[in-house]
Amino acid sequence: xxxxxxxxxxxxxxxxxxxxxxxxxxxxxxxxxxxxxxxxxxxxxxxxxxxxxxxxxxxxxxxxxxxxxxxxxxxxxxxxxxxxxxxxxxxxxxxxxxxxxxxxxxxxxxxxxxxxxxxxxxxxxxxxxxxxxxxxxxxxxxxxxxxxxxxxxxxxxxxxxxxxxxxxxxxxxxxxxxxxxxxxxxxxxxxxxxxxxxxxxxxxxxxxxxxxxxxxxxxxxxxxxxxxxxxxxxxxxxxxxxxxxxxxxxxxxxxxxxxxxxxxxxxxxxxxxxxxxxxxxxxxxxxxxxxxxxxxxxxxxxxxxxxxxxxxxxxxxxxxxxxxxxxxxxxxxx
Amino acid sequence: xxxxxxxxxxxxxxxxxxxxxxxxxxxxxxxxxxxxxxxxxxxxxxxxxxxxxxxxxxxxxxxxxxxxxxxxxxxxxxxxxxxxxxxxxxxxxxxxxxxxxxxxxxxxxxxxxxxxxxxxxxxxxxxxxxxxxxxxxxxxxxxxxxxxxxxxxxxxxxxxxxxxxxxxxxxxxxxxxxxxxxxxxxxxxxxxxxxxxxxxxxxxxxxxxxxxxxxxxxxxxxxxxxxxxxxxxxxxxxxxxxxxxxxxxxxxxxxxxxxxxxxxxxxxxxxxxxxxxxxxxxxxxxxxxxxxxxxxxxxxxxxxxxxxxxxxxxxxxxxxxxxxxxxxxxx
Numbered sequence: 001x002x003x004x005x006x007x008x009x010x011x012x013x014x015x016x017x018x019x020x021x022x023x024x025x026x027x028x029x030x031x032x033x034x035x036x037x038x039x040x041x042x043x044x045x046x047x048x049x050x051x052x053x054x055x056x057x058x059x060x061x062x063x064x065x066x067x068x069x070x071x072x073x074x075x076x077x078x079x080x081x082x083x084x085x086x087x088x089x090x091x092x093x094x095x096x097x098x099x100x101x102x103x104x105x106x107x108x109x110x111x112x113x114x115x116x117x118x119x120x121x122x123x124x125x126x127x128x129x130x131x132x133x134x135x136x137x138x139x140x141x142x143x144x145x146x147x148x149x150x151x152x153x154x155x156x157x158x159x160x161x162x163x164x165x166x167x168x169x170x171x172x173x174x175x176x177x178x179x180x181x182x183x184x185x186x187x188x189x190x191x192x193x194x195x196x197x198x199x200x201x202x203x204x205x206x207x208x209x210x211x212x213x214x215x216x217x218x219x220x221x222x223x224x225x226x227x228x229x230x231x232x233x234x235x236x237x238x239x240x241x242x243x244x245x246x247x248x249x250x251x252x253x254x255x256x257x258x259x260x261x262x263x264x265x266x267x268x269x270x271x272x273x274x275x276x277x278x279x280x281x282x283x284x285x286x287x288x289x290x291x292x293x294x295x296x297x298x299x300x301x302x303x304x305x306x307x308x309x310x311x312x313x314x315x316x317x318x319x320x321x322x323x324x325x326x327x328x329x330x331x332x333x334x
Numbered sequence: 335x336x337x338x339x340x341x342x343x344x345x346x347x348x349x350x351x352x353x354x355x356x357x358x359x360x361x362x363x364x365x366x367x368x369x370x371x372x373x374x375x376x377x378x379x380x381x382x383x384x385x386x387x388x389x390x391x392x393x394x395x396x397x398x399x400x401x402x403x404x405x406x407x408x409x410x411x412x413x414x415x416x417x418x419x420x421x422x423x424x425x426x427x428x429x430x431x432x433x434x435x436x437x438x439x440x441x442x443x444x445x446x447x448x449x450x451x452x453x454x455x456x457x458x459x460x461x462x463x464x465x466x467x468x469x470x471x472x473x474x475x476x477x478x479x480x481x482x483x484x485x486x487x488x489x490x491x492x493x494x495x496x497x498x499x500x501x502x503x504x505x506x507x508x509x510x511x512x513x514x515x516x517x518x519x520x521x522x523x524x525x526x527x528x529x530x531x532x533x534x535x536x537x538x539x540x541x542x543x544x545x546x547x548x549x550x551x552x553x554x555x556x557x558x559x560x561x562x563x564x565x566x567x568x569x570x571x572x573x574x575x576x577x578x579x580x581x582x583x584x585x586x587x588x589x590x591x592x593x594x595x596x597x598x599x600x601x602x603x604x605x606x607x608x609x610x611x612x613x614x615x616x617x618x619x620x621x622x623x624x625x626x627x628x629x630x631x632x633x634x635x636x637x638x639x640x641x642x643x644x645x646x647x648x649x650x651x652x653x654x655x656x657x658x659x660x661x662x663x664x665x
Contacts, residue, residue, distance in 0.1 A: 043473060043474060046474055140344075140347065143344065143348070144347070144348045144351045144352075146594055146595065146598075147348050147594055147598075147643065147644060147647055148348070148351070148352050148355070148640055148643075148644075149597075149598045149601050149602060149639055149640060149643045150598055150602060151598075151601075151602030151603075151605060151606075152601070152602065152605065152620065152635070152636050152639045152640070153355075153636070155605070155620065155624060155632075155636075156359055156632060156633070156636045157359060157363075159624045159627070159629075159632060160359065160360060160363035160629075161363065161364070162364075180595050233481060234599075237481070237483055238602070240483045240485075240486075241483065241484070241485060241602065241603070241605075241606040244483075244485050244606055244609070245606060245609060245621055245624065245625075246624075246625060247624065256483075259483075259485070259486060259489075263489065263610075268489055268492065268493050268497065269497065271493070271497075273493075276486075276489060277490075279486075280482070280483060280486030280487075280489075280490070283481065283482075283483055283486070284478055284481045284482040284483070284486075285478070285481075286481070287477075287478075287480070287481020287482075288474065288477045288478035288480075288481045290481075291477035291480060291481060291548075292473075292474060292477050295473060295477065295548070298552060302552070302556060304555060304556045304559045305552055305555050305556060307559070308465055308466070308555045308556075308558060308559045309465040309466035309470060309555065310466065311466070311559075312465055312466030312467070313466040316466070
C-alpha cells in the first residue's frame with residue numbers, strides 16, 4: 001500500500017503496534033451475552049439518544065410547559081423568552097403544543113406497533129410453524145394485505161368515521177400494518193421449525209403452543225423487536241399523514257395535527273418556521289433514532305453485517321502496520 | 335410455467351379481495367353513509383336526480399335488495415366502467431375525473447420511483463463495497479431521510495425554493511395562466527409541466543432514496559462476505575468485475591423483491607404530497623373527495639390506486655421471475 005508508506009514512524013513503535021494490536025481486533029468476540037448484545041457503535045448511541053430523549057420529552061415536558069390551549073398571548077410571536085418556540089395563529093405556546101403532541105404521536109405509534117406485532121405473530125409465526133393449509137390461507141391473507149396500499153385504505157376507513165379518537169386511529173393503523181412484519185416472521189419461523197431442537201420438542205410430545213412460545217419465539221426476539229420498531233415509525237408517519245389531511249384524531253393534539261393547523265393557517269406563507277419546523281423535525285429525528293436502533297439489531301441478527309466492516313477495518317489496519325514496518329525497514333536499509 | 339400461473343392466480347384473488355373490500359367498507363361503517371352523501375349533495379346545491387339516486391344505490395345499495403344482489407350489481411356496474419357520479423364536480427362521472435388525474439400521478443410517481451430506486455441501489459451498492467470506511471457514516475443520514483414525512487419535506491421545499499428563492503412554481507401541475515384551455519400537446523406545455531414536477535419529484539426521491547440505500551448496503555455487505563466473492567477475489571479478478579457481476583447483481587435481488595412494500599409507502603406518501611403542491615393527480619382527487627365527503631369519488635380513487643399498485647407489483651413479480659430462477663423453482 002504505497003499511499004501509506006509516506007507515514008513514517010520509528011521502527012520500534014511500528015513493530016510494537018503490529019505486535020500489540022492483533023490484526024483481527026474487530027473480529028467477533030465469542031461466547032457470553034456480549035456477542036448477543038449490539039456492539040456499542042456510534043449508530044446505536046445516536047439512535048438511543050434520539051429515541052430516549054424524545055420519549056423523555058413526551059413524558060416530562062407536558063407537566064412543565066404552559067397550557068397548550070391558553071390563547072392569551074399575541075399571535076405568531078417568534079421564539080423569545082416568554083415562549084421558547086413562539087406562538088401560533090391563536091396565540092398558543094408552540095412548545096407546549098409540541099409536548100402534548102409528542103405524547104399523542106408516540107401513543108399512537110406504541111399502540112399500533114403492539115397491535116401490528118400481535119397480528120403478525122399469528123399470521124407469521126403460527127402460519128410458518130404449522131404449515132399446510134393453515135399456512136396457505138394465512139399467508140394468502142398476508143400477501144393480499146401487503147399488496148393493497150395501506151394509507152389509501154386507512155383514508156377511506158377514516159373518512160367514513162365521524163368520531164375518531166386517538167385509540168380508534170391507532171387500531172385502524174394497527175389492523176392495516178401487520179402484513180410486512182408477518183412475511184418476515186413467517187420466513188424465519190419456517191426455517192426454525194426444521195431445526196433439530198424443535199423436532200426434538202415435537203417428538204417429546206410438546207404442544208404446538210408451547211413449542212411456539214418457548215422454543216421458537218425466544219429465537220425470534222431480535223427480529224420481533226426490529227419489526228416492532230419499524231411498525232412504530234411507520235405508524236407515526238401514517239398518523240402524521242392522516243392528520244395532515246384532516247382525518248386525524250378529533251380533539252387530540254399530535255405532531256400531525258399541528259402540521260395540519262400550520263398548513264391551514266398559512267404558517268408557511270408568513271414564514272412562521274418555529275411552528276412547522278419542530279413537529280416535522282421531531283417526527284424525522286424520532287424515526288431516525290428508531291431506524292438506527294433497528295440497524296444495530298440487524299447487526300445482531302446478521303453477524304455478517306457486523307463482522308464484514310470490522311474485518312475490512314482490521315485488514316486496512318494490518319496493511320497499514322505492515323506497510324509501516326516494510327517502509328521503515330526499507331528506509332533503514334537505505 | 336407453474337410460477338407464472340401461481341402469480342397470476344394470486345393477483346386475481348387479490349384483485350377480487352380489493353374490489354370486494356371496496357364494496358364492503360361502506361357497509362361495515364357505523365352511521366349511514368348514504369344519508370351523509372345525500373345531505374352533502376343537497377348542501378352543495380345539487381339535487382337527488384334519478385341519475386344521482388343510481389350512484390347512491392351503486393355505492394351503498396338500495397335498502398330492499400339483499401346483500402348478494404347489491405354485490406352482483408356492483409360487479410356488473412364495474413365491468414361496464416360505471417363508478418357512479420361525483421358530487422364535487424356534479425354531474426361528471428367518477429371515471430372521467432379519474433382518467434384525467436391518473437396520468438399526472440403515474441408519470442410523476444413512476445419517474446420519481448425509478449430515479450430513487452436507481453440512485454438508492456447504486457449508492458447502497460457503493461456504500462456496501464466501501465464498508466468499514468467513512469462511507470458507513472451515510473447510514474444515519476439515510477435513516478433520517480427515510481423518516482421525514484413526505485408532506486413536511488414538500489412544505490419545506492416549497493418554503494425554500496418557491497417562496498424564498500422563487501425558482502419553482504408553488505402549486506399546480508402546469509401553468510394555468512398560460513394554458514387556459516387545459517393540458518395540450520406542445521413542447522411549451524411539457525416544459526411547463528416538467529418545471530412544476532421538479533419539486534414534487536424531488537420530494538419523493540429524497541424521502542424514499544434512504545430506504546433503498548440502507549437495504550442495498552446491508553445486502554451488499556452480506557453478499558461480499560460470501561465464499562464465492564472471496565473465491566472471485568482470490569482468482570485475481572478485477573475489482574470492478576467482482577463489484578458488478580459477483581456482488582451487486584446478487585445483492586440487488588432482495589431490493590427488487592421488496593418492491594411491494596416500498597411502492598406502497600411511495601404511493602401513500604405521494605397522496606399526501608400532492609395536497610401540498612395541489613398537484614392535479616390522484617392523491618389530490620382523493621383528498622378533495624374526502625374533505626367534501628364525495629364517497630363515490632373516494633371509492634373510485636381507492637380502487638384505481640389499488641389496481642395501479644397491483645399492476646406494478648405484478649409486472650415486478652414477472653420480471654423477478656425472469657431474472658431469478660430460484661423464484662420460479664420455489665413455488
